[in-house]
Amino acid sequence: MSLNSNIPEGPVTEKWTNHKMNSKLINPANKRKYNIIVVGSGLAGASAAATLSELGYKIKCFCYQDSPRRAHSIAAQGGINAAKNYQNDGDSVQRLFYDTVKGGDFRSREANVHRLAEVSVNIIDQATAQGVPFAREYGGLLANRSFGGAQVSRTFYARGQTGQQLLLGAYQALEKEINNGGVEMFTRTEMVDLVVVDGHAKGIVVRDMRNGKIKSYAADTVILATGGYGNVFYLSTNAMGCNASAAVKAWKKGAYFANPCYTQIHPTCIPVSGDYQSKLTLMSESLRNDGRIWAPAKKEDAQAIREGKKTAADIPDEDRDYYLERKYPSFGNLAPRDISSRAAKEACDDGRGVSKTGLGVYLDFRDPIERLGEDAIRARYGNLFQMYEKIAGTNPYKEPMMIYPAVHYTMGGLWVDYNLQSNLTGLHVLGEANFSDHGANRLGASALMQGLADGYFVIPTTIANYLATQKPGSVTIDHPEFTEAEKAVSDSINKLMSIQGTKTVDHFHREMGLLTWDKCGMDRRKEGLEEAITKIKALREEFYNDVRIPGTAESINMELEKAMRVADFLEFAEMLYEDALDREESCGGHFRGEYQFTEDSPEVKSGKTQPGEALRDDDNFCYVSAWEYRGYNQTPALHKEVLEYENVKLAIRSYA
């Protein structure tokens, strides 16, 4: 199947305007005849469900949590970007567009990114009208701060809880529509299969997590807004329940999965402290506005700190290596995430890590506290400092925080065209679950922007292009495809329950996570990836022979829920490794050790970049990798969407 991205004609600045003009319309009386399924109730899902309901469509919305308000968008701390230029510092839609394309290491689709930058301003208006309490100046107008990868202040924020406030705004809009009767909400209900009828996604099969009942729901189109796949690493900043199952089910039914190897490692997380650890906690990137990142310049000092013989305060300034400021003088501590993460790894690999495990560097507020006073710092970051103290047990006003990179966000996702429709007709994918806007690396404060852009402003327009071609209610759950899908789901659950092996689900999840982090983490190499592919097949085999799930499938059973998600991850992981293996270049969140600038590179000699930086290969890899499922234990098939840059000149991504 060829991939048609359906990018509208015309200059990039007019594409979205033209597309809105040329998109099909459905008259209000007919809208209410169309049923839409929305899976996921985070920023993208809740905003889409609410807005589509406002337009008159009949919505069924599903989430696995006990309430739509719990979706993991809630945990985003730092902020949301918008090209409002309220600061008069030279921002514009064009600049946000450029920063995002460059930040994505020139692997995103220009047209989508420009649209994102255009609607960013509407998101702020919408959220403010909903009562989202963004930070304000004393004059009563909105405040901004700066974020990684940008030299303007365009990030709107609500203390360290921006995601929470935006999600609650969307959640309240969703509840409003539930009250109005436009949305039917299904909580504690997990999608366990996608139903495809005559090549169109027309429904889903779900498992009611309260009683294990398997049920089907049909609709005229299905929207997935189910988030990312960071938990394939076991330890990540994702919530415990975050999973890729919905996306994997869609992939298995024919939807292509794009760019899985673009995984973002966030530089400022609290380091791992033990093997019982269940998840990692992120400290907002906004801390890098004032905090300074460093590691000891001398290995002896680092060792002494690890052994508890010295503390950070014992290291004089001349023996501290503020490596981001040193390497990237103009962006300094605000260098993009992938670059900052890799720099931390380099320092620790060099034996200069400061946490007990050797995997940690300092994020130090000594200087800003001296300059601005403790109160000013408390006003800006109080809740983050408090959070750190609760987890790490040390006082960050007195001792620097320790940080280390952790998996945070996944840029890859189900392939979608400009309408956010998958190659699998009738399936739409929003937010982190799709792949389209961030390229190989997402900039800080852009995830909230994209989720809400997709849900509030893009899908309500573009979905009509599909629906207008469909007769409403043409498929019901009486169709044999539903019966078959339900049976397949029951069979797979029975299979899992009947294994009764010796190992827990977490055992397999942890093994998979370690393998993925080790071979497909911050530094990937060919041999490692090949080894990982062999190992993951074996692990999958072992899982299906030796996993043990207690209890019954007909009640709340958290082990079964986990097992079903891990089973999907085990298939997904292999595709992730295949993608990383295929992409023989380094870009953004995908760093292949074999492809980096060295002392001998001409670009290094001319001073454009430095040894160790990612070496992109635009001649051979300027494409989106879209993977097609070909069966259990079969290597997936690669399809390419060539990326064309008409407005941005491909360049070495330099933050020096």
Added chain:
Amino acid sequence: MAKLNLTLKIWRQPSPDNDGWIETRKANGIPTEASFLEMLDIVNQEILEEGADPIHFDHDCREGICGMCSLTINGVPHSKEEGVTTCQVHMRKFNDGDTIWIEPFRANAFPVMKDLIVDRTSFDNIIAAGGYIDVRTGSAPDANSVPIPKDQADWAFDAATCIGCGACVASCKNSSAMLFVSAKASHLNTLPQGQPEKDKRVLAMVRQMDEEGFGNCTNQYECEAACPKLISADNISKLNRDFALASAKEAVATV
């Protein structure tokens, strides 16, 4: 790394229809760096090794923001530690040899589903009744067209930090949901955007709260002490005031 040996007294209940009981279980060798839920993870792994049904509890983000974790530690939601959720409680706060009682959030409006998992749909119903500003997507004016005094914005924010966990209900001997309801009402009623629907919102939310079977506030402020986000009972005072005014207007005024 220091380790703790603990005795757990845990509520077990296979389903809503079964009676529950307190199960006593040893938890040995718990690292002090582990979080409370990680301690339960460790215990659950042992239970799984024994081939039994693990302790079911709600949890998700494990960083204190999603509001899903819902158990009580020694009779207090999220433990006695100030301003934390259960997932943020760390075992370094306990001593070797401690006995810890772990029960679900208790309230008729939060029925137990299994072990420590309760159903908090009643909270969603209250929000659906009026906990929003009715603004159609696309119809919003420019965000800076309405300046909001900083103190108002801060007040609204403080109220808006509610994570909807239900600790206020679970800590209240009357199972009153006043702190939850007042936090949302206060957030929206303080902002200029929220004024047009203020009276309608307050009346609808309070009536839905009563409908859901929550108890009545007796001004003892246990909720304020238990709230992991330190939401102030000032919001309850404001809700009472707004409700009285809205009721009076409903009774006698035409506009």
Added chain:
Amino acid sequence: MSSPLLSITKLWSSSIGKKIVVALTGIVLTLFLAGHLSGNLLMYVGEHAFNEYAYFLHHMLHGGGVWIARIVLLVCITLHIVATVQLTIQNRNSGTKYQVDGTQRSSLNSKLMIWSGLTIIAFIIYHILHFTARVGNEYNNPDLYKVIYDGKEYHNAYKMVIDGFSWFPATLFYVIAVTLLCSHLSHGVASIFQTLGLRSSKTDALINKGAKLYSIIIWVGFISIPISVMLKIIK
């Protein structure tokens, strides 16, 4: 039903509405206590002053004043009791109970409200039977309780109080009831402000201290009289 009446019904059936009724009736009862006490303190001024005060109460508005006061108080007490008992029954059935007590902030006074309240009502009934209806005693006997000032006949309420408190069990019950009243007031008066939306964390300390001070004044004032009688300070 007319619209205002419907709204009042809705108010009564809602939890906050009922609490507003409790608070408003609480204000009346609280203020009544202050008035009652200032009258009682005339016992220290002397027999003449106290009996004239009692005479005034019974004869203002041609004797109608006392009945208006009685009816208002009766309505307030009834509403106060019905509302709080209904609220308490709902609260008792709300389902929050743990194996170990995790109370962090509730004051003892706040936990005793229903019991202090019920004791007070029992006392009020006794108190009315004792001094107002004068059941089971001789206080209505004009031979014993009649005084004449400037040729005008007065009931000797002063003597009645002294006689009433000369019986130790009556004094004991009085002291217990007034102590519980003090406890009831210390939570109740502060609660009036919260329930009517007049408290904030800025005024919290002031309101709490004010409520405590007020209840202590009421306690000391009321209790001092039977004690003074027992100690023969008043005779």
